Amino acid sequence: MTPETARTIAVDVNGVSYEREVEARKLLIHFLRDDLDLTGSHVGCDTGNCGACSVLLDGVLLKSCMLLAVQADGTSIRTVEGLGSDGELDALQQAFADHHALQCGYCTPGMLMSASWLLERNPRPSEEEIRRAIQGNICRCTGYVNIVRAVQAASGQEVSE
Amino acid sequence: MTETTVTPERPLVVEETETKPGFVGQNVPRKEDKRLVQGQGVFFDDVKRHGMGYVHFVRSPYGHAKIRSIDVARALEVGGVYGTLTGDEVAILTDPFFELSTPPGAHIKDYALAVGKVRHVGEPVAAVVASSRELARDASELVEVEYEPLPALVDGEAALAEGAPILHEEAGSNVVWSGLFDWGDFEAARAEADHVVKIERLHFDRFSSTPLECSGCLVEYNRGTGQWTMYCNHQMPGVGAIWMAPALRVGIDKLRFVTQDIGGAFGNKICLHPQFVACCLLARKLNRPIQWTEWRTDQHTANAHGNERTFLDVEVPVKADGTMLGFSVRAVDDCGAFPRYEPLGCIIWAQVTPGCYRWRNIRVDFTQVVTNKSPVSPNRGYSRMQHLWLTERIVDIVARELGLDPVEVRKRNYVRTEEMPYETPNGCIYDSGDYARCLDIALELIDYDQLEERRRDAEARGKLLGFGIGSTLDSGTNNFGQSTLLNPELQFSGNNEVATVKLDIFGEIVVTLGTVPQGQGHETTAAQVVADILGCTPDDVNVRPGHDTYWNSHAGLSGTYASQFAVTGLGAVKGATEKLAAEMRKLASLVLGCSEDDIELAEGQARMKANPEAALPFMALGAILNANNAGLPTDLDITLNARYMYRPPFELPDKERKYGNLTLTYATQIHACLIEVDPETGGYEIVDYAAVDDCGKRIHPQIVEGQVHGATAQALGAATHEIFAYDEDGNLLTPNFYDYHVPHALDMPPIKNGYIESESPFTPLGAKGMGEGGGAGIHAVCAALQDALGKTVTRSCNPYHRVWELLRSEDRGVTVQAR
Ligand code: FES
Ligand code: FES
Numbered sequence: 001m002t003p004e005t006a007r008t009i010a011v012d013v014n015g016v017s018y019e020r021e022v023e024a025r026k027l028l029i030h031f032l033r034d035d036l037d038l039t040g041s042h043v044g045c046d047t048g049n050c051g052a053c054s055v056l057l058d059g060v061l062l063k064s065c066m067l068l069a070v071q072a073d074g075t076s077i078r079t080v081e082g083l084g085s086d087g088e089l090d091a092l093q094q095a096f097a098d099h100h101a102l103q104c105g106y107c108t109p110g111m112l113m114s115a116s117w118l119l120e121r122n123p124r125p126s127e128e129e130i131r132r133a134i135q136g137n138i139c140r141c142t143g144y145v146n147i148v149r150a151v152q153a154a155s156g157q158e159v160s161e
Numbered sequence: 162m163t164e165t166t167v168t169p170e171r172p173l174v175v176e177e178t179e180t181k182p183g184f185v186g187q188n189v190p191r192k193e194d195k196r197l198v199q200g201q202g203v204f205f206d207d208v209k210r211h212g213m214g215y216v217h218f219v220r221s222p223y224g225h226a227k228i229r230s231i232d233v234a235r236a237l238e239v240g241g242v243y244g245t246l247t248g249d250e251v252a253i254l255t256d257p258f259f260e261l262s263t264p265p266g267a268h269i270k271d272y273a274l275a276v277g278k279v280r281h282v283g284e285p286v287a288a289v290v291a292s293s294r295e296l297a298r299d300a301s302e303l304v305e306v307e308y309e310p311l312p313a314l315v316d317g318e319a320a321l322a323e324g325a326p327i328l329h330e331e332a333g334s335n336v337v338w339s340g341l342f343d344w345g346d347f348e349a350a351r352a353e354a355d356h357v358v359k360i361e362r363l364h365f366d367r368f369s370s371t372p373l374e375c376s377g378c379l380v381e382y383n384r385g386t387g388q389w390t391m392y393c394n395h396q397m398p399g400v401g402a403i404w405m406a407p408a409l410r411v412g413i414d415k416l417r418f419v420t421q422d423i424g425g426a427f428g429n430k431i432c433l434h435p436q437f438v439a440c441c442l443l444a445r446k447l448n449r450p451i452q453w454t455e456w457r458t459d460q461h462t463a464n465a466h467g468n469e470r471t472f473l474d475v476e477v478p479v480k481a482d483g484t485m486l487g488f489s490v491r492a493v494d495d496c497g498a499f500p501r502y503e504p505l506g507c508i509i510w511a512q513v514t515p516g517c518y519r520w521r522n523i524r525v526d527f528t529q530v531v532t533n534k535s536p537v538s539p540n541r542g543y544s545r546m547q548h549l550w551l552t553e554r555i556v557d558i559v560a561r562e563l564g565l566d567p568v569e570v571r572k573r574n575y576v577r578t579e580e581m582p583y584e585t586p587n588g589c590i591y592d593s594g595d596y597a598r599c600l601d602i603a604l605e606l607i608d609y610d611q612l613e614e615r616r617r618d619a620e621a622r623g624k625l626l627g628f629g630i631g632s633t634l635d636s637g638t639n640n641f642g643q644s645t646l647l648n649p650e651l652q653f654s655g656n657n658e659v660a661t662v663k664l665d666i667f668g669e670i671v672v673t674l675g676t677v678p679q680g681q682g683h684e685t686t687a688a689q690v691v692a693d694i695l696g697c698t699p700d701d702v703n704v705r706p707g708h709d710t711y712w713n714s715h716a717g718l719s720g721t722y723a724s725q726f727a728v729t730g731l732g733a734v735k736g737a738t739e740k741l742a743a744e745m746r747k748l749a750s751l752v753l754g755c756s757e758d759d760i761e762l763a764e765g766q767a768r769m770k771a772n773p774e775a776a777l778p779f780m781a782l783g784a785i786l787n788a789n790n791a792g793l794p795t796d797l798d799i800t801l802n803a804r805y806m807y808r809p810p811f812e813l814p815d816k817e818r819k820y821g822n823l824t825l826t827y828a829t830q831i832h833a834c835l836i837e838v839d840p841e842t843g844g845y846e847i848v849d850y851a852a853v854d855d856c857g858k859r860i861h862p863q864i865v866e867g868q869v870h871g872a873t874a875q876a877l878g879a880a881t882h883e884i885f886a887y888d889e890d891g892n893l894l895t896p897n898f899y900d901y902h903v904p905h906a907l908d909m910p911p912i913k914n915g916y917i918e919s920e921s922p923f924t925p926l927g928a929k930g931m932g933e934g935g936g937a938g939i940h941a942v943c944a945a946l947q948d949a950l951g952k953t954v955t956r957s958c959n960p961y962h963r964v965w966e967l968l969r970s971e972d973r974g975v976t977v978q979a980r
Contacts, residue, residue, distance in 0.1 A: 100867050144905075
């Protein structure tokens with residue numbers, strides 16, 4: 001029953017290279033959290049619905065609970081810990097704080113990754129486009145109202161009333 | 162002194178009431194945010210220990226079954242498996258958790274793992290610990306459990322039927338608790354009425370707030386001292402310890418709860434004691450740290466649902482002019498397989514007995530039963546939400562039957578602002594508020610005067626437009642004495658919360674709270690209160706995040722629950738800070754050689770009012786007492802470390818009459834919405850939505866508004882999609898976020914916010930607890946659907962298929978008797 005198929009993988013996470021042996025069945029999110037101690041990305045479900053685990057893998061937004069760690073071999077990953085620099089917040093993180101876009105903060109890392117990905121591709125999204133971009137991220141605290149406002153503010157737009 | 166930026170408030174609908182200068186009332190930046198947006202928060206699952214073992218619970222696949230045998234041998238053979246625990250061991254090593262109920266509920270035996278029998282799908286029957294999450298999960302499949310299935314009971318009314326399967330043989334009945342509440346004179350009201358409206362059956366569906374972070378803990382056992390430390394997300398550790406310590410047969414100080422960041426709780430993290438006890442036993446048995454993180458599916462199937470309630474034979478006496486005189490009802494509350502926090506829900510609703518209305522004659526025959534479903538736990542709006550849904554359904558159903566206008570009938574029956582403080586028929590005191598004014602603001606926000614135009618416009622597009630109002634009260638700061646109305650033997654009453662505030666050696670102001678925040682911004686609002694009293698800025702105040710039993714800054718009723726932080730938590734902070742300020746003035750007066758009254762605290766200094774040049778920075782005060790105190794008078798009794806317990810002014814309620822003040826504050830939420838229904842499909846959309854809130858003095862308006870948004874979103878989820886539905890065998894049909902649809906960003910309508918501030922005359926800051934009042938959204942959507950469809954809405958949750966069925970069904974179940 002115990003798969004003995006451990007494998008060594010090499011990944012780059014937020015600019016740091018890691019080489020680790022992982023069990024073949026380990027999910028990428030558990031690899032990031034448990035093996036690399038990058039606990040910013042969270043787990044909110046077991047069906048790929050909540051987006052708390054969202055990361056950028058080779059520049060593409062995906063849910064790291066829907067991927068095995070071995071599938072990430074050779075890739076470059078960006079997590080919430082990779083946003084901002086030198087401990088300073090980037091514009092989106094700052095906008096989340098300014099607009100009270102987080103309460104418990106559990107969904108926030110995933111939200112930030114989804115919103116970052118949106119803004120990279122679409123620097124001035126409409127409200128509808130913002131909502132679409134975070135549609136895969138569940139927040140149980142904010143009703144999304146202030147999250148939408150924060151993304152609008154981060155993209156230099158007027159916030160919805 | 163560091164600068165704190167105060168962000169200007171966005172204009173809202175009502176003029177800001179005059180605010181005193183200071184940080185209270187301002188949107189200061191949240192202290193919690195920087196770490197959380199950087200992914201540097203510490204949630205319990207982020208904590209690791211050397212050699213820790215991961216737990217996986219083996220759970221029942223049956224709704225109701227006898228356990229014939231459990232065999233863990235094959236699981237134990239697997240390399241990397243550290244050990245197991247079964248119900249038989251639990252029954253030897255622990256005592257059952259105490260029950261709050263009188264008999265029959267008092268006889269129920271509830272343990273950390275199932276003993277002899279399972280009573281709901283997902284109930285833990287054994288636990289397996291291994292070196293990784295994956296291994297523990299795999300090995301748990303090797304645990305062999307032999308069951309003898311029994312018929313399952315999945316309906317509250319059926320639980321009362323003759324010959325129904327009995328869940329707890331020791332209790333001899335499926336009833337947990339029952340009682341009659343009878344206030345005023347209902348028979349006289351019926352005689353006085355011009356009409357009596359009768360409603361056969363209303364049903365409040367089962368759902369829960371489903372916080373995004375699941376429950377869990379990392380438990381360490383100290384063999385030398387016999388102490389357990391739980392890094393966890395329990396939201397009410399004081400009460401958790403009261404449950405756990407006697408069960409584990411240890412003193413309460415053997416249990417240390419530590420939390421930092423918690424990913425939402427909403428009441429769903431109050432009843433974690435069974436799993437925590439299992440983890441404590443395993444940590445001791447296996448001599449290693451034990452980690453438990455609940456899977457989402459487990460949270461949905463076996464952690465905490467909201468109470469499901471059926472209202473039968475509702476009768477409402479009404480005068481010709483639309484004045485309602487009260488109501489009578491038979492309520493059957495389904496608490497799932499174990500009562501745990503129950504039967505408190507059998508009394509909590511009585512905090513809002515007449516809802517927002519001047520009804521004086523109310524009779525409620527209340528029965529709570531067990532069924533083969535997940536146990537319930539308090540869920541945002543706990544028990545009041547179900548009852549307020551009933552009062553709002555009553556208003557709209559009566560209005561429809563008698564052809565009354567839903568706005569006018571509310572205004573006629575609402576408690577009036579000039580009647581505040583208002584005593585309800587059961588002795589609760591509504592402290593302040595102006596419901597009619599809140600309603601007017603809500604109506605203005607959704608352009609109510611254009612309703613008929615919009616109706617015609619929707620019709621032209623083949624849609625049915627519906628308008629609905631939801632009025633609620635968010636009662637906060639419990640009088641725990643209400644528990645004695647259920648069980649006179651219980652030794653709980655009043656309420657309390659603790660905080661400590663100290664001035665440390667380098668002049669740092671350090672605050673610890675007894676509360677257990679989960680996103681409510683307690684670090685920030687506590688710092689605002691402290692800064693205003695000490696004359697510094699919130700940035701100068703270090704509020705320790707989270708909770709730690711070892712801080713000694715909590716009391717038996719501590720926690721974050723039941724809409725109370727702005728009253729109890731901040732009341733404690735205010736009290737402790739005032740104590741500290743007095744000590745600081747005293748010390749400064751000794752050093753500066755003047756009287757205490759000559760000293761003021763301002764700009765981070767204690768200085769002479771008459772001569773601000775004569776000043777001691779906080780750092781000097783901290784250093785003098787803590788490190789450089791030679792020469793101070795020997796009888797100087799100060800510590801610069803003040804602990805204060807806030808206790809609200811409560812009396813014990815009258816047990817005979819079930820009468821007394823059960824909560825201190827009543828925040829108001831009046832919501833209004835417009836929906837458009839597609840009659841072909843039953844699909845509908847909320848096209849306009851307004852939420853007006855009155856929670857007295859707002860300490861941090863942005864945080865208040867955030868709570869309103871979140872509570873509204875949860876209510877709209879509960880009104881439209883979220884149901885914990887079971888099949889007849891007791892299988893949960895919505896065990897994850899795939900089947901249980903919570904609102905996503907595209908599901909949420911734009912929410913228009915308004916507010917007024919009716920300060921509470923009873924609280925330290927004029928503030929009221931808030932955050933649970935979103936239930937208004939359920940009431941408003943039900944009312945709007947009824948208006949759109951022209952059919953009586955009798956369920957709280959109305960997914961599209963129910964709307965479609967409703968459109969095609971006959972309207973039954975309501976009769977009007979003219980007198
Ligand atoms: S944990 Fe990955 S989507 Fe929920
Ligand atoms: S802030 Fe709590 S889940 Fe989004």
